[in-house]
Amino acid sequence: MAPDAPDTPSSLPHRHLLDLSAYSAGDIRLILDTAREFRSVLDRPIKKVPTLQGTTVANMFFEPSTRTKLSFGLAAGRLSAETISFSKSGSSVKKGETLRDTAENILAMKCDMVVIRHSSPGAPHYLSRVTDAVLVNAGDGAHAHPTQALLDVLTMSEHIDTFKGLHVSIIGDITHSRVARSNIQALTTLGAEVTVCGPRTMIPPGIEHLGVHVTHRLEDALDRSDIVMALRIQLERQDEGLFPSLREYHDRFGIMGDHMDEHPDLLVMHPGPVNRGVELAHDVVDHERAIILSQVTNGVAVRMAVLYLLAPGRSAGLDA
Amino acid sequence: MSDDLLIRHGTILNPETRETREADLLIRDGLIDKVAPEIDVDAGIREVDASGKMISPGWMDMHVHFREPGYEHKETIATGARAAVAGGFTSVACMPNTNPPIHTRDVVEFILERAEETPVHVHPIATVSKEREGVELAEMADLQEGGAVAFSDDGAPVQHAGLMRRALEYSSMLEAPVINHMEELTLNPHGHMHEGDVSARLGVGGIPALSEDVMIARDVEIAAVTGGHVHVAHISTARGVALVREAKARGVKVTAEVCPHHFTLTDEAVETTGFSTHTKMHPPLRSAADVEAVIEGLVDGTIDAICTDHAPHAPHEKDVEFNAAPFGILGLETAWGLSVRELVEPGHLSVEEVVRKLTVAPRRILNLPVPAIEEGAVAELTVFDATSRWTFEASHIRSKSRNTPFIGEEMVGRAHGVYSKGQWIDPTE
Numbered sequence: 001m002a003p004d005a006p007d008t009p010s011s012l013p014h015r016h017l018l019d020l021s022a023y024s025a026g027d028i029r030l031i032l033d034t035a036r037e038f039r040s041v042l043d044r045p046i047k048k049v050p051t052l053q054g055t056t057v058a059n060m061f062f063e064p065s066t067r068t069k070l071s072f073g074l075a076a077g078r079l080s081a082e083t084i085s086f087s088k089s090g091s092s093v094k095k096g097e098t099l100r101d102t103a104e105n106i107l108a109m110k111c112d113m114v115v116i117r118h119s120s121p122g123a124p125h126y127l128s129r130v131t132d133a134v135l136v137n138a139g140d141g142a143h144a145h146p147t148q149a150l151l152d153v154l155t156m157s158e159h160i161d162t163f164k165g166l167h168v169s170i171i172g173d174i175t176h177s178r179v180a181r182s183n184i185q186a187l188t189t190l191g192a193e194v195t196v197c198g199p200r201t202m203i204p205p206g207i208e209h210l211g212v213h214v215t216h217r218l219e220d221a222l223d224r225s226d227i228v229m230a231l232r233i234q235l236e237r238q239d240e241g242l243f244p245s246l247r248e249y250h251d252r253f254g255i256m257g258d259h260m261d262e263h264p265d266l267l268v269m270h271p272g273p274v275n276r277g278v279e280l281a282h283d284v285v286d287h288e289r290a291i292i293l294s295q296v297t298n299g300v301a302v303r304m305a306v307l308y309l310l311a312p313g314r315s316a317g318l319d320a
Numbered sequence: 321m322s323d324d325l326l327i328r329h330g331t332i333l334n335p336e337t338r339e340t341r342e343a344d345l346l347i348r349d350g351l352i353d354k355v356a357p358e359i360d361v362d363a364g365i366r367e368v369d370a371s372g373k374m375i376s377p378g379w380m381d382m383h384v385h386f387r388e389p390g391y392e393h394k395e396t397i398a399t400g401a402r403a404a405v406a407g408g409f410t411s412v413a414c415m416p417n418t419n420p421p422i423h424t425r426d427v428v429e430f431i432l433e434r435a436e437e438t439p440v441h442v443h444p445i446a447t448v449s450k451e452r453e454g455v456e457l458a459e460m461a462d463l464q465e466g467g468a469v470a471f472s473d474d475g476a477p478v479q480h481a482g483l484m485r486r487a488l489e490y491s492s493m494l495e496a497p498v499i500n501h502m503e504e505l506t507l508n509p510h511g512h513m514h515e516g517d518v519s520a521r522l523g524v525g526g527i528p529a530l531s532e533d534v535m536i537a538r539d540v541e542i543a544a545v546t547g548g549h550v551h552v553a554h555i556s557t558a559r560g561v562a563l564v565r566e567a568k569a570r571g572v573k574v575t576a577e578v579c580p581h582h583f584t585l586t587d588e589a590v591e592t593t594g595f596s597t598h599t600k601m602h603p604p605l606r607s608a609a610d611v612e613a614v615i616e617g618l619v620d621g622t623i624d625a626i627c628t629d630h631a632p633h634a635p636h637e638k639d640v641e642f643n644a645a646p647f648g649i650l651g652l653e654t655a656w657g658l659s660v661r662e663l664v665e666p667g668h669l670s671v672e673e674v675v676r677k678l679t680v681a682p683r684r685i686l687n688l689p690v691p692a693i694e695e696g697a698v699a700e701l702t703v704f705d706a707t708s709r710w711t712f713e714a715s716h717i718r719s720k721s722r723n724t725p726f727i728g729e730e731m732v733g734r735a736h737g738v739y740s741k742g743q744w745i746d747p748t749e
């Protein structure tokens with residue numbers, strides 16, 4: 001992919017990755033460029049570099065997660081960082097220990113970086129104020145999931161020439177989606193156009209002020225899109241009355257094989273895990289233009305890049 | 321034993337008539353003994369120089385949470401009273417979301433007894449319903465006889481329209497208002513901040529203005545039919561203000577109050593502070609258009625009173641992630657400094673009008689007498705200025721808790737002392 005602008009910085013002017021609001025196009029390009037170099041490491045027989053030897057990364061997951069947790073664990077391992085992992089579901093407060101105390105206890109074991117997933121929006125921002133560690137947000141409520149957005153734009157960049165003029169549609173429950181919010185931020189920063197599409201009950205009022213188009217007709221979204229990203233539908237939203245049934249959702253907002261035929265250049269993405277037959281028809285998941293598994297591979301590379309670029313006292317080069 | 325005191329050269333403000341006059345004011349045995357241009361007294365009586373300062377009837381905050389009984393780790397009546405005095409308040413009405421709630425006469429009497437040890441007049445607001453559960457009416461007449469001045473289920477707003485009708489019918493017989501925290505809860509299943517552009521951006525569950533507006537619309541209709549007096553607690557929405565304005569024009573017995581944070585801050589503060597839990601309160605900080613509308617409501621009289629919704633929470637309760645934090649912030653100590661900064665300085669209201677909303681208005685709503693500044697009256701007054709600029713610091717806090725977003729903020733105007741229940745207290749000493 002040709003760079004959209006020539007000025008890519010050589011280091012990130014940020015201490016944390018809390019969300020992408022303070023990250024410029026140059027910052028994002030630096031992360032993508034770095035991730036591409038790591039991506040080539042992942043294709044080697046020995047998939048490990050000594051770059052973060054002596055650095056300790058704490059993976060703190062206060063919400064269930066499979067791929068993000070594995071991905072961060074693998075990324076840290078391939079940079080030769082030491083990792084400790086912590087998983088706890090539900091609110092720590094209800095179980096007697098506050099988030100701050102949990103974090104401080106783990107940091108007292110001398111960790112340099114914290115990767116945190118939490119159900120409360122702003123949890124990483126809060127920890128960044130009360131601890132000294134470098135924080136990487138691995139998903140905070142419906143607020144942000146910056147490494148997901150970065151791996152998504154890295155994956156897109158493998159298939160396009162430029163983000164300028166690119167049109168990406170995000171389909172599904174936008175209200176509850178940190179993936180949508182971070183992708184909107186990353187894509188609009190890079191110059192792409194974004195449409196969000198879903199049932200009216202799942203599109204938050206005011207979302208248009210983020211500079212996105214809004215439609216409730218899937219066909220409108222697909223007609224204008226180069227890439228479509230379907231979001232996972234959480235089954236419990238049906239109980240909250242946000243949509244009547246999975247059947248009706250799939251019928252109105254599911255991406256079908258016919259859509260792929262009607263839009264011969266359309267690429268399909270999904271942050272996973274996919275509900276087959278809901279967001280994507282079975283044959284769409286396995287379609288040659290579904291690039292869902294590249295997203296997963298790129299996830300490791302992007303997380304390596306983020307850990308590398310934010311590691312305290314970084315000085316060694318990639319092959320050091 | 322009460323403090324005798326001579327306050328010299330103050331400007332005495334009568335918020336009923338909006339008249340001011342410069343005079344000395346002598347207090348003996350807790351009563352105003354003399355008001356005159358120059359008063360000569362024997363040596364030995366304490367003198368306070370109030371040159372350049374104003375004196376008004378003691379301020380009243382009709383919406384505070386003093387947390388006693390049940391949550392004494394957040395605030396007690398004693399520490400709440402200290403915060404009140406520091407902010408210039410001599411009277412408060414305290415909300416019944418205690419444990420047990422103020423739903424039986426013995427709890428009312430307990431609060432009054434505790435308040436006797438403080439320099440502040442504490443007026444309990446009792447619950448509308450037993451256990452604050454919104455099912456059966458509490459013993460409202462007995463509660464009133466015990467000393468309750470109004471009825472409210474506070475943060476558990478009366479959801480059942482039929483119960484609200486009965487409450488307003490019954491309370492109209494007692495000539496006491498029902499205060500409702502206006503919220504239709506089914507419209508706010510998961511909210512932590514105002515629903516709008518900022519919540520859309522931050523992914524924080526929204527509390528829609530609609531949940532407040534729908535409840536105000538309902539209660540105004542019930543008040544119109546029953547003739548009961550409904551008081552809108554801490555109004556925060558533009559449409560809510562319009563609904564109250566329309567209802568007042570139709571002659572409905574409805575009154576309203578607003579908190580300084582709702583005319584000072586917007587929902588943007590949640591973002592700019594990086595999800596500070598000190599920007600989390602209920603109703604939430606609203607949009608800029610809502611702020612403009614509540615200021616208009618204050619200016620045209622739609623909103624009668626300024627209150628604070630002083631809601632102390634212990635430091636450990638607020639030192640958590642945003643969604644886990646309880647709603648509410650302190651208010652007593654910053655009310656005047658913010659009101660002058662946000663209402664007087666930009667020219668929306670005069671000092672006299674703001675003082676009226678802190679003295680006459682709340683007492684009219686609660687059917688309490690307004691302290692007079694005239695010879696023979698019981699002395700209850702506040703000495704203050706409306707021009708000094710100062711920075712609010714954590715060290716100024718007299719509450720037991722620390723949950724305020726205003727530390728480090730510039731305040732305009734300050735309370736310099738109160739005379740209440742026979743005591744002179746200068747909070748700056």
